[in-house]
Amino acid sequence: MIADTFSFLESRKGLILETLHGLPDLSGSRGEESLERIVEFCSRGKMIRGCLVFLGAQAAGILPTNQWHAVEKALPGVAAAMELFQAGLLAHDDIMDRDLTRRGAPTIHARYASEAREAGCADAAHLGEALGICLGDLCYFEAYALLERSLAGLPRSGEMIGLCSSVLSDVAVAQMSDVAWGAGTSDPSEDEILAMYRGKTARYSFSLPLAAGALAADDPELASALSALGDGLGMLFQIRDDELGLFGSPAETGKAVGSDLREGKKTLFRSRLLGSAPDTEQDRLQALFSGESEPSLEDLSYIRALSERLGIAEGIAALSREAEDKSRAILRGLHSASSETIAVLEGLVEYVTRRDK
Helix, strand or coil, rough: CCCHHHHHHHHHHHHHHHHHCCCCCCCCHHHHHHHHHHHHHHCCCCCCHHHHHHHHHCCCCCHHHHHHHHHHHHHHHHHHHHHHHHHHHHHHHHHHHHCCCCEEEEHHHEEEEEHHCCCCCCCHHHHHHHHHHHHHHHHHHHHHHHHHCCCCCCCHHHHHHHHHHHHHHHHHHHHHHHHHHHCCCCCEEEEEEHHHHHHHHHHHHHHHHHHHHHHHCCHHHEEEEEEEEHHHHHHHHHHHHHHHHHHHCCCHHCCCCCCHHHCCCCCHHHHHHHCCCCCHHHHHHHHHHHHCCCCCHHHHHHHHHHHHHHHHHHHHHHHHHHHHHHHHHHHHHHCCCCHHHHHHHHHHHHHHHHHCC
C-alpha cells in the first residue's frame, strides 16, 4: 500500500512544481532570487501536504463533469499554496531550533549566513537569520495570493481561506508553547504536549490539506471526516518524529539527531521518561534534557536503553497503535471514496507510522 501512496504522490508532485515555477515574478533582482530560492527549497521536499489536497478532492468520489473540471483546475494552486505554507514554517522553525541542515542541505538561514560570510559580512549569522525570516514571510504572502487566484469561482473559497488562516494561527500558538517550554523549567502535562502536537503538526500537515481538497470539491461533510483523519495521522507523524529526532540516522533523516535535546524540547518521550525514571537516573536525565550541552552518541544510546528498560518505548508504541486504529476506522466510513483512494490513504497511515526520515 505504501507503494500505491508514493505512486500517487509522485504523479501529483509535477503539477505542484509546475505551479510553483509559474508564480508571477517579484519585482527586482532580490525578488527574483528569493522566488527561485523558495521554489528550489520546495522542490527538495516530498510535497506530501500538497499532494494530500488532490487526495482529499478525490475522496469525494464521482462529481458532475463541469464541477470536476473547475475543481481540477483549482487543485494545483491550492496544493502549491500548502507547500509554500510549509516552506515558510520550516524556514522560521529552523531559525528557532538553530538547525543548520534540512532536507539534506543547509537550512535557508544557514545558506544565507554562509553566503554573507563569503561576502565578508561582519555579522553573517544575524543577517542569515534576518533574511531567513523575510523569506519565510514571503512564502506566506505568496501562498495566500496563489489561493486567491486558484479558488476564484469555487463556492467554498472563502471558507477554505478562513480555514487556512485558522489552522496557521493554531500552528503559531502551538509553536510559541513549544519554544517557551524549551526555554523554561516548567513541565507541561502530557495533555498539554499532545495538544501542542495537534496544533503544531497534525492540523496543518494533514487535516488542512485533506479538508481543503474536500472543500474544493464542495463536500463539507467529507472535509470534517478527513480533518479527523488528519488529526490521527498528525499524531502518528509527530510521535515518529520524536523517535527519529532522538534515535534516527542523520543520513536517513537529512538533519542532525539530538536537536530536541539541544533545544530542551518538552516531548512525550521526555515527559514519560522523567516521570518514570528512578532517582538514581534523574540527575543525568535532567542534564541531558536541559539543552545545556550537545548530546553525544553515548547519551542518545543511554536514553534509548533506559526508555526500553522502563517500558517508555512500548507505551508510546501503544499510543501510536491507538491513533492508527482510529485512523483506519475513519477510513472504513469514507463511503464516497473509491477503493483505489482508500488504498492510497491506507498506505499513508502505514507510512507516517513507520517512516525512517
